[in-house]
Amino acid sequence: MDSLPLFLTNDFLGTPVWVWVSFVLIVMSLLAFDLGVLHKDEREISVKESLLLSAGYISMGLLFGVWVWWYMGATSGMDYFTGFLIEKSLSMDNVFLIAVIFGFFAVPRIYQHRVLFWGIMGVIVLRAIMIGLGATLVSQFSWILYVFGAFLLITGVKMLTMSEKPMDLEKNPILRWMRGHLNITNDLHGNRFWVRQPDPKQEGAVTWFATPLFLALVLIELADLVFAVDSVPAIFAITQDPFIVYTSNIFAILGLRALYFALAAMIHRFKYLKYALALVLIFIGAKIFLVGIIGKIPPVVSLSVTFGLILGGVLFSLAKTRVITTT
Numbered sequence: 292m293d294s295l296p297l298f299l300t301n302d303f304l305g306t307p308v309w310v311w312v313s314f315v316l317i318v319m320s321l322l323a324f325d326l327g328v329l330h331k332d333e334r335e336i337s338v339k340e341s342l343l344l345s346a347g348y349i350s351m352g353l354l355f356g357v358w359v360w361w362y363m364g365a366t367s368g369m370d371y372f373t374g375f376l377i378e379k380s381l382s383m384d385n386v387f388l389i390a391v392i393f394g395f396f397a398v399p400r401i402y403q404h405r406v407l408f409w410g411i412m413g414v415i416v417l418r419a420i421m422i423g424l425g426a427t428l429v430s431q432f433s434w435i436l437y438v439f440g441a442f443l444l445i446t447g448v449k450m451l452t453m454s455e456k457p458m459d460l461e462k463n464p465i466l467r468w469m470r471g472h473l474n475i476t477n478d479l480h481g482n483r484f485w486v487r488q489p490d491p492k493q494e495g496a497v498t499w500f501a502t503p504l505f506l507a508l509v510l511i512e513l514a515d516l517v518f519a520v521d522s523v524p525a526i527f528a529i530t531q532d533p534f535i536v537y538t539s540n541i542f543a544i545l546g547l548r549a550l551y552f553a554l555a556a557m558i559h560r561f562k563y564l565k566y567a568l569a570l571v572l573i574f575i576g577a578k579i580f581l582v583g584i585i586g587k588i589p590p591v592v593s594l595s596v597t598f599g600l601i602l603g604g605v606l607f608s609l610a611k612t613r614v615i616t617t618t
Contacts, residue, residue, distance in 0.1 A: 304426060310362075314538055315354075318415070321351060321533030322546065326408055333482055335400045348549045359535070364378040370530035373597055374539030377529070379574070380568055380601045381522045383561060386554045388514045395460045396503040400552070402482050407507050407548045413512045418540050419480035420525050421516075436531075436579050439524035443576030446521055450569035457545040465513055466506065475501040481572035486506065487490045515544075521572070528575045529593060560612045567604020571597055 303311055329344070338342075352375060360368025393403055428435045458464060469475070480486045484505035490496040526536045547554075574596055578588050 295378070299566040304423075304533040306532075310534065314534075317351070317486055318454075318541060318545070321348065322411065324409070324479045325552060333401055333405070333498065336404050336552040338553045341550060345546050345550035346551070348542070352539075352546055353403065355538065355542060359538070363535075366483065366590050367530070367535055369594050370532070371535050371539050373529050373590065373594045374407075374526040374535060375543050375569065376594070376597055377525050377603060378392070378522050378540050378543035379547055380564070381525070382518060382544060382573070383554075383564060383568075386543065386547065389511055389551060391411070392460065392507050392510050392514070396507045398479070398504060398507055402479070402504060403552070404483050406504060407551060410508060410515070411545065413508075414515050416480035417516055417539060418544075418598070420437050421519055422533055422537045425523055425527050426531070426536070428556035429527060429531050436528065439528055440576040440579030442524055442544055443572045444529060446570040448539060448578060449537055450565055450572065463510065469506060469509065470500070473499060475506065476500045476514055479503055484556055525572060525575050528554050529590075561605065561608045564601075564604040567600045567607075571600050574600070600618075 294490050302308070325344070353372075356368060356371045356375060359371045376410060389407070392398075393406075398406065474488075474491070476488065482504065483502055485499050485501055488500045490498040522540065523536070528540060530536065546616050575593075578593065581588065
């Protein structure tokens, strides 16, 4: 590393700048290849293509985890894989919500990839802000981890006990605000988020109108922000290394968004997974409080328990929904 410019060898949030830059370049290259080569032309994404694209993103995420294991050590590697697994699993509910949003705005499949792609760009920025804030709080106030732990315990118990309610997007306050403050077209205009149309308030003038595609993008970004409130504290309860937290989050989200077109058609098969995720959140939250009693739980135990609970939830869901479907 002696040949690198000095600023690239400096630490940023505990990790050399060149490592951060390498990660950003990898992600940007993947997204550029996705949009500029694989999906240069607007078209529907088939289930097969969705599975292949997701497999590619997941493989890159796993390979990056192997590199983290080699470069930063086994503990960091296991923390990365645990965070990757937790984020991907917690984001399953996000897939359901995205499907509801697309259905509400009647967004055809041909335009859904564009919305998800630009949604990823927003996620990269929003998660960086949230994780940076979380890392600052944890470094300045160590007791904040106990707040995270309590929040995860409460969230997990709520997930176990709360009944599912149908979502009414008409009552969403952000959507209502946009409808009250923006000019919005009644129909889609291809893949465009904004169009220029005659100004209804000034004869002979034109102004910008948001399309329903833009409203869908905003709600999807907000949905990710809401889900991040669960997932970011969960990974901070595993590790306080901002690099591990951020990279595991982003790679998990990349793969899940790519898998959306396959999962959206079969999300009902995972209806019992939320109970396994609730147990994962309870386990992670309890870990923080158990440190003072039994000591720090080894990363391999955290990874094993998390994987076991999620796998059990997936298998149970598939088995139960198969029985329901066939009877």
